[in-house]
Amino acid sequence: MTIRLVSVNLVLTWTLAASCFGDELPGRAASETALRSEIRLVPLKQVRVEDGFWAPKLRTIKQRTIPHSWQYVEGEIRALRRAAGETVEGEPNGTWGEANLYKVMETVAYALALFPDAELEKRMDEIVARVAAAQRPDGYMHAYVTNAGKPPWDPAFLDGSHDGYVLGHMIEAAIEYYAATGKPQFLDVARKAADQAHRHFLGPQGKPGFCGHAELEMALVELYRATDQQRYLDLARALIEWRGRGLVAPAGPTPRAYFQDAVPLRNQRTLEGHAVRAVFFATGVADVAVARRERDYRLVANRFWDSTTMRRMTITGSVGPRREHEAFGEDYELPLDGYYESCAACGLADFAQRMFLLEGRAECADVLERVLYNAVLHGIALDGTSTYYQNPLCDHDRPRDNCWVCCPPNLSRTVLQIGRYAYGHTEHEVFVNLYVGGRCTVPLAAGPLQLDVQTDYPWQGKVRIDVSPEKPGSFAVNLRIPGWCDRAALQLNGRPVEPLPVNDRGYARLDRIWQPGETITLELAMPVERILAHPNVRDCQGRVALQRGPIVYGFEGLDNQGLPRIELGADPRDVAEYRPDLLGGVTVVRGHTADGQAFTAVPFFALANRDKSWQKVWVAQRGLKPSSAWWEGRLYRPLRLERLQP
Ligand SMILES: [Zn+2]
Structure with a gap:
């Protein structure tokens, strides 16, 4: 089933802007006097x-x-x-x-x-x-x-x-x-x-x-x-x-x-x-x-x-x-x-x-x-x-x-x-920060809560979580909507939750009375993105990096005719492909250079695990002239925001 993806851009923009403060805590100080120190880790x-x-x-x-x-x-x-x-x-x-x-x-x-x-x-x-x-x-x-x-x-x-x-x-x-x-x-x-x-x-x-x-x-x-x-x-x-x-x-x-x-x-x-x-x-x-x-x-x-x-x-x-x-x-x-x-x-x-x-x-x-x-x-x-x-x-x-x-x-x-x-919790809520398949038992005031997570993250953005409290109880499940994701969709027991209930902390929050055996499905859109660095980062100017979901990519000479120079075309049609045979099983990104040659990028973490060669994260893109707008406290942002310029 295809889930409709809902924009969360506005919320993320607010979160980034709000985290940029000096001596005072505008907004946060006024709205919350209590610190959040009650959050604990799951053993x-x-x-x-x-x-x-x-x-x-x-x-x-x-x-x-x-x-x-x-x-x-x-x-x-x-x-x-x-x-x-x-x-x-x-x-x-x-x-x-x-x-x-x-x-x-x-x-x-x-x-x-x-x-x-x-x-x-x-x-x-x-x-x-x-x-x-x-x-x-x-x-x-x-x-x-x-x-x-x-x-x-x-x-x-x-x-x-x-x-x-x-x-x-x-x-x-x-x-x-x-x-x-x-x-x-x-x-x-x-x-x-x-x-x-x-x-x-x-x-x-x-x-x-x-x-x-x-x-x-x-x-x-x-x-x-x-x-x-x-x-x-x-x-x-x-x-x-x-x-x-x-x-x-x-x-x-x-x-x-x-x-x-x-x-x-x-x-x-x-x-x-x-x-x-x-x-x-x-x-x-x-x-x-x-x-x-x-x-x-x-x-x-x-x-x-x-x-x-x-x-x-x-x-x-x-x-x-x-x-x-x-x-x-x-x-x-x-x-x-x-x-x-x-x-x-x-x-x-x-x-x-x-x-x-x-x-x-x-x-x-x-x-x-x-x-x-x-x-x-x-x-x-x-x-x-x-x-x-x-x-x-x-x-x-x-x-x-x-x-x-x-x-x-x-x-x-x-x-x-x-x-x-991956997790945090208070007495009445759980935070899912990283999407890692497996099982977690969270000690809530209402009793132990079991979360069973099924996902192919980070290669796929779909996450299914079976929520199993020991007995029916009131608590909140907070799902992190990653900063790299601007289209996410949520289902509860197979029914869409719309609009996406993202709070001012960047979590999709489901605060309700839970029964044993309920299911959350989160789908995070994971397109290949070309990423720009802030204009003040001198070494990255004229260059882009590839990212898909949380994974940053790098180019290795082995996959790209030896390099050392690689210039991407200006019209990105980069595609992701899972390669079970490569580097223990990774999703690669394939596309074409400005000269029409095929390129392959592999996850940064997997670089330097084969024969010696060049390795690069930031590569040139032909004709790149990024705007100085749309930064708003960000250090990195997708290139596609350029299209939103008036
Ligand atoms: Zn060290």
Whole structure:
């Protein structure tokens, strides 16, 4: 049956415009005094992913990535043994390397939540015992510092030793291992270490300071949520508040903005500095805003959000273009050959998730979707065993570097969380943010609600959701209408719901008394779009990118007579075609160049999985003269809006 598609353009335009504010919150402040902090995530164990897109990727991480990862953290395990007093052969780890071990452990924790495995759990328990043995009696835990005889939380080295970065990743791994297995030992170690940090900074002899690589802030808020202990939230807030006050001397000439220390929080207008640190810091700020319902924090989190997503993010969801200091640049500084570290993309996914918890806006999940389906998946090879540290928008013959400085286990831990990224809920409503086939059990006040999702997303825009409350009950189902979609149709139990009930947050909302066994069908039009970047993005001028649904496409020399120059014709007749034989099964885009030659584009995430060749996202289009109108706060928009010009 064909469903009539209803325009949602007006609503999306409003949403984009409304998210562009400065110090005040026009509209939102007047209409809603209550913050949306009651939104919670659905525990990962309550989401089963059973689709044709994500489920194979999760299995690859369980079956290939995790076994492959252990070899890269042997030095970290040696360091734990040395810190526990053993004599060990071989080099132990460096400053931040221990975080890689904890990121692998967090990946394993998610894997165990999804795929129980007694042997893998036994291996984890052995490492947890080594972590516990390496912990100092006062609770401090960073094997590198212990082995090097350095003082914990050395203020002279706070921008280099990564105490907080390492501890933050340990806390997150411990929380997830407890959630997956119910075993408390790792969480006990993490709490003891967090208590030591609390005494060190906020105890009677406490001194202000912070770790120059943000991460501990968000982990402490997670620990506060997991334990309900206020002191962890207090420490998270203090580590944020102490920045920008000249309290920590950099070890070298590094600018203070590098670790978000240039000015105090409330004076920060944009997200600056080392992109990974910056995005992790922003996530911590948003986390504190959610937990404390603190207006200043909400305001700054929104400033960070707007500066990043409206002016400093690639079409693929990457941030941090500069090689020097691995940093954010100026507004609209988005070079095609930029740096764009995988960890920054992973961090942006978490920042987007926290902004959704804070604001309940579909636009936050739009960014979450953009980064997960594009930059994050591009970072990790289809076979799950090699990675990219950088994710530029044009490249040539560069092999995957598989650089284990930091990114590989961050990518695997991010991908395995897909089921949790997909949903949010309050006591009386559920939010479906990502359309992932499978089953989700949501704990509502009326009782557990089961959602069964059937879809071929992202290749097809049709989503069927069977809504099965335990008993009849009143609650709302919120379906995200993606920002890329301007024609959507909704059916309830086979009957059209018209007009589309899209609210001012970008969700189609069905608030009613539900019976067991009701069915929603959502159909999102998914034409191939040629996308323009804002006129201020210099490297994209005269160029277009291809996008279909959430998937951004790229051109590879292998499919296009070697390239390097490709110029599309001005009259787009691009078509989508599913190719089960290609790259594990992907939808490609086919069309013709200005010279009449056939071209094929493949999903950006699948680039660089075959033989070496050129790769490009932005390509020339003959005679392209885009208008400077129709931007309204957008960073990217479809070319076809040009036709609406008077
Ligand atoms: Zn990294």
